[in-house]
Amino acid sequence: MSLRENALAVRENAYAPYSNFKVGAALIAENGVVYCGCNVENVAYPEGTCAEAGAIAAMIAAGQTRLTEVYVVADAPTPVSPCGGCRQKLIEFGAGDVAVTMATTEGAEVRMTLAELMPGAFTEAHLENT
Numbered sequence: 001m002s003l004r005e006n007a008l009a010v011r012e013n014a015y016a017p018y019s020n021f022k023v024g025a026a027l028i029a030e031n032g033v034v035y036c037g038c039n040v041e042n043v044a045y046p047e048g049t050c051a052e053a054g055a056i057a058a059m060i061a062a063g064q065t066r067l068t069e070v071y072v073v074a075d076a077p078t079p080v081s082p083c084g085g086c087r088q089k090l091i092e093f094g095a096g097d098v099a100v101t102m103a104t105t106e107g108a109e110v111r112m113t114l115a116e117l118m119p120g121a122f123t124e125a126h127l128e129n130t
Contacts, residue, residue, distance in 0.1 A: 003028065003071035004103065006036050007051075011073055011105075014038035016048070023074045025051035027059065030066035035059040052086035056093060067094040073103045079110040081117060090114055091121045 001009070003026045011024025016039055023039045037054020041047070052072060059067065070090060074080045079102035082090060090100065096115030103109045114121075 001034075003034065003069065003101070004073065006034050007071045007073040007103075008105065010036035010038045011051070014051070015040045017041060018043075019047075021074065021076075023051040023072065023080070025055040025070065025072045027052075027055045027067045027071070028069045029059050029062075029064040030068055031064055033059075033062070033064065035062065035064075050083055050086045052082045053089055056089050059093070065093060068098060070094070070098065070100040071103065072100070073105060075105040077104070079103050079108055081110075081112075087114075087118045088121070091118045091123065096121075 006026035007024040011022050014022035016022050018041050026034055026036045028034055035055045035058040037051045037058055039051045040049050072082060081102050091114050094114050098114045099111055100117055101109055101111045
């Protein structure tokens, strides 16, 4: 299955009873394995957790710490980018040149690198003097 197909499939499992806005994400880890995640809302935190965070958590749980590509899909008029928190998580586990494809369920896509999505990102390089 392609990253798009994986993201679309996991999107169907999203738990979004408050917003009804389902998001799916799939990423490829450095070892070539695909990990997926979907958004999960709850009554105390209706915004919920993001699909990208779920995919990263699955990757980390499997013992991987580097990602090489990301695909995010939602049913929206235009492709939806990862939120700020997820962008920081993505840059933590991926290099600036990692491609992130943002897509709609209808097939529109926008592709950017992590560096383009997160200019001036705080990284481990900022900690070199500590």
